[in-house]
Amino acid sequence: MLSTIFIPHGHCYLWKNGLVLLHLSSDLLIAIAYFIIPIMLVYLVDKREDIPFDWIFLCFGAFIIFCGITHLMEVWTLWYPNYWISGCLKACTAAISLSTALLLFYLLPKLLAIPNVPKLEALNTVLAKEISERKKIEAKLQIQTQELEEALEKLQSTQAQMIQNEKMSSLGQMVAGVAHEINNPVSFIYGNITYANEYARDLIELVEMYGRHYFQPPEEIKNKITAIELDFLKQDFINLLDSMKIGASRICDIVLSLRNFSRLDEAEFKQVDIHEGLDSTLIILENRLKGRSEKSKIQIIKEYGQIPFVECYPGYLNQVFLNILVNAIDAFDSDNSQNNSNGVKNKPNLIKISTKRVSNNLVLIHITDNGPGISSEIRPKIFDPFFTTKKVGKGTGLGLSLSYQIIVDKHDGKLFCESTDKQGTEFFIEIPICRTL
Ligand SMILES: Nc1ncnc2c1ncn2[C@@H]1O[C@H](COP(=O)(O)OP(=O)(O)OP(=O)(O)O)[C@@H](O)[C@H]1O
Ligand SMILES: [Mg+2]
Incomplete structure (x- = not known):
């Protein structure tokens, strides 16, 4: 410009x-x-x-x-x-x-x-201190929450186990009571059947004797002989008394097994024959082992070894046998019902119970079934309280956790399980023969 x-x-x-x-x-x-x-x-x-x-x-x-x-x-x-x-x-x-x-x-x-840098630094330090304190409180709170959760879980499980224990004990009391009440009448039925048999034979002999000496009885007696079919009656009466004796003897066995099973009178540690407990439990379960059809029948194989009397709480130990055997029977039942719908089932149901002395102071009770087995995902949980794969109302999931408590806590023993999916399940119970050794 x-x-x-x-x-x-x-x-x-x-x-x-x-x-x-x-x-x-x-x-x-x-x-x-x-x-x-x-x-x-x-x-x-x-x-x-x-x-x-x-x-x-x-x-x-x-x-x-x-x-x-x-x-x-x-x-x-x-x-x-x-x-x-x-x-x-x-x-x-x-x-x-x-x-x-x-x-x-x-x-x-x-x-x-x-704020200037020193002021910011000071503020930062205060904040860092506050954060670290909060973190400490948070960690403490977390531990406390965890402890509380654990305590609650323990409380719930103890409560449930107490209820189950109480149930088992009242069941045991009822079984013992019924067994006691039946025992007396059955004993005199069984005891008198032998005499009744003898008397019946005597009377029949007497009637036959009369027949031999008075072969022309009056018309009335003749009619009665025909009406009651005397020849058949004589033969059947003896058969009948024989089968009554067998029946009464069976009731005596069952009553003995029931008393043996509950063994409530033996709340203390006692030396007992483990085989007796196993047999009583099997008798109690006989009806379920027989099954409703040939397919659901369960065969029992016993391989009892030479074991001494074992110091234990017999009633509790029998509960463990019952839990393990009932689980096997339930597994067979559910397997059978599934196989029925698929139409395939070719192996017979087997439960094998073997016992042996594994060391100086240890016996092993080994219960095996060839049922559906337990898959590897659920196997670690079977001893957890409330774990069940059964339908609602069918299983409480306490059977094995209680059994574990009975064997491990009450008997210083071991209870463990091995299973292959679709092959079967094995339970191992190890208990010391004598606790004072
Ligand atoms: N022999 C077995 N074969 C297959 N599964 C088994 C066997 N034994 C135990 N189980 C599994 O372990 C689970 C837990 O067993 P547990 O006895 O503790 O409880 P439950 O039988 O389900 O119920 P409860 O015994 O209280 O009636 C069962 O639900 C089942 O799935
Ligand atoms: Mg069970």
Whole structure:
């Protein structure tokens, strides 16, 4: 703009080389510095998103760039006197600088309010301390919650086991009571049947004797002989008494087994014949072992070894045998019902019970079935209280957990299970022969 009427700025320096060079180099260096500073400010704002009031840095950048441009203009006007352009650029720089100054003025209190580094560090330390304390409390709370959950679980399981124990004990009491009540009448029925048999034979002999001596009895007696079919009656009466004797003897066996099974009178540690307990349990389960059809029949194989009497709580031990055997029978039942629907079943149901002395003071009772087995996923859980795979109302899931408690806690023994899916299940019960050894 009308630069021709002005003289270049270099004239003011009388074109002294040194002075022109000094101004030229200084202005150039200032301009370069003023262009680099905004680049760094933009970079800083871009990288540090957390910097508060980042826009003020951009304002600084803008006014510094304009300052840089005015210095470049200074270089230009050394030779070319475009002072109007130079003036306009200065005016722009002034406007931007002034705005930045005003904005800074407005921002100053806020900037002053930003905590300084030592203050921030102190705050940080307080916060870190608070966080660590909270974490400690949280961890403590977590432990307490876990302890509470465990206690609740234990309480629930103890309660359920107490209920189950109570159930078993009242069942045992009932069984013992019924057995006791039946025992007396059955004993005199069984005891008197032998005499009844003898008397019947005597009477029949007497009647036959009468027949031999009075072969022409009166008409009335003849009619009676025909009516009662005397020959058949004589033969059948003896047969009948014989089968009554067998029946009564069976009732005596069952009553004995029931008493043997409950053994409530023996709440203390006692030396007993384990085989007797196993046999009594099998008699109690006879009806279920017989099954409803040939297919559901369960064959029992006993391989009893030479074992001495074992010191134990007989009633409790029999409960363990009962639980394990009932589980095997239930497994056969469910397997049979599934196989029925599929129409495949070719192996007979077998339960093998063997006993042996495994060391000086240890006997092993090994109960095996060739049922459906227990899959590897559920095997680790079978001794857990309430774990059951049976339908609601069918199993409480306490049988094995109680058995475990009886063998491990009450008898210092071991109870464990091995099973192959679809092949069968084996239970091992190890108990010391004598606790005082
Ligand atoms: N011989 C076995 N064959 C297959 N599964 C078995 C056998 N014995 C135990 N189980 C499995 O172990 C689970 C737990 O047995 P447990 O005796 O503890 O409880 P339950 O029989 O289900 O119920 P409860 O005995 O209280 O009536 C059973 O539900 C069953 O799935
Ligand atoms: Mg069971």
